[in-house]
Amino acid sequence: AQDLARLINKSFREPIQFANRCAAIGASIGIAVLDDPAISAEELVRRADVAMYHAKETGRGRSCLYVADMDAGRADQNQLEQELREALADGKIDLAFQPLVDARTGAIRGMEALARWKSPTRGVVSPETFIATAERSGLIESLGLVVLKGALTASAAWPELNISVNVSPAQLRNPRFVEQVRAALAQTGTKPSRLTLEITEGYLVRQPERAKKVLAALRDVGVSVALDDFGAGYASIGYLRQFHFDRLKIDKSLVCALGRDPVAAGVLQATVALANAFNIPVTGEGVEHEEQAMLLRLAGCDELQGYLFGKPRAASEINRDSIALPLSVQPAFA
Ligand code: C2E
Ligand code: CA
Numbered sequence: 001a002q003d004l005a006r007l008i009n010k011s012f013r014e015p016i017q018f019a020n021r022c023a024a025i026g027a028s029i030g031i032a033v034l035d036d037p038a039i040s041a042e043e044l045v046r047r048a049d050v051a052m053y054h055a056k057e058t059g060r061g062r063s064c065l066y067v068a069d070m071d072a073g074r075a076d077q078n079q080l081e082q083e084l085r086e087a088l089a090d091g092k093i094d095l096a097f098q099p100l101v102d103a104r105t106g107a108i109r110g111m112e113a114l115a116r117w118k119s120p121t122r123g124v125v126s127p128e129t130f131i132a133t134a135e136r137s138g139l140i141e142s143l144g145l146v147v148l149k150g151a152l153t154a155s156a157a158w159p160e161l162n163i164s165v166n167v168s169p170a171q172l173r174n175p176r177f178v179e180q181v182r183a184a185l186a187q188t189g190t191k192p193s194r195l196t197l198e199i200t201e202g203y204l205v206r207q208p209e210r211a212k213k214v215l216a217a218l219r220d221v222g223v224s225v226a227l228d229d230f231g232a233g234y235a236s237i238g239y240l241r242q243f244h245f246d247r248l249k250i251d252k253s254l255v256c257a258l259g260r261d262p263v264a265a266g267v268l269q270a271t272v273a274l275a276n277a278f279n280i281p282v283t284g285e286g287v288e289h290e291e292q293a294m295l296l297r298l299a300g301c302d303e304l305q306g307y308l309f310g311k312p313r314a315a316s317e318i319n320r321d322s323i324a325l326p327l328s329v330q331p332a333f334a
């Protein structure tokens, strides 16, 4: 069975031509072996299905053989999903806001909204974990809306600042997304020009034509679009050209490597120079040390974000006086 699976995957490696089109498709394959005659046909198929999901989750385009541990993993996933569903229904998803500062003056320009979830049974669950669960289960729809509306509502308290909201690729796939953004802006009375949507490259790579249309429609609404986590994946010069981003955010892994990895500074400088050549302003994120801030500034970043300037905080902890001051002189934010 494993040999056959490998053969099937191999046959999908080349794009398939039909009419004048070319389609790149793949298969995730699950295999279950009948090792106990007491197992029913339904159970065997169910196991193959579990193994297939495992193949999807561990990289797609591959095959996996069912082992009993996979069931335990799935049961935990289902449990987490159920808890997240309840948390969303009960309004238990909170938001934290992290300042984005002017690289030259340290003045706060905007806030990025970050989702937070404290589960009664698990404690604080990291966004990486629950966002992935939300994406797998379809809950990202409602989670995304909760974050968007919550961020816009909170941002009414600081009308002079911009507000950035992360958007998952699954949200962009929703044909109603642009309308939802427009409605949320109207409901909260937020000027569209204050909102930046941060997106990662995944969707652009998979559906470039659709992505272009969605981004154009968002721009018609008047919001900005930033490419998040640049330098962490495959986003290339081609993307910068095609998608007309309003801003690029350099991934914190690149920033973190500064000072540790001798080539990091060169890569960073080249990346920022490239974006600037396309007239795209760049934010450096994950800035923890003064030295990193200095290198990012020198490389050409006009905006910085990171623990050095302020950790993500609840909206209620952000007070008016602190917003007006440059962050470098604010012990409260340090
Ligand atoms: P991100 O959009 O790249 O957000 C920045 C992450 O870096 C946040 O992690 C933030 O707390 C962390 N961070 C900020 N400054 C520093 C620093 O100086 N050093 C270090 N080491 N980390 C720093 P967080 O809040 O855990 O979020 C992780 C990721 O989860 C986010 O990465 C984003 O991709 C996703 N996420 C969070 N909230 C949402 C949301 O509402 N919707 C969607 N779709 N994704 C979200
Ligand atoms: Ca972000």
Ligand code: CA
Binding pocket: 228, 229, 249, 251, 252, 285
């Ligand atoms: Ca990021």
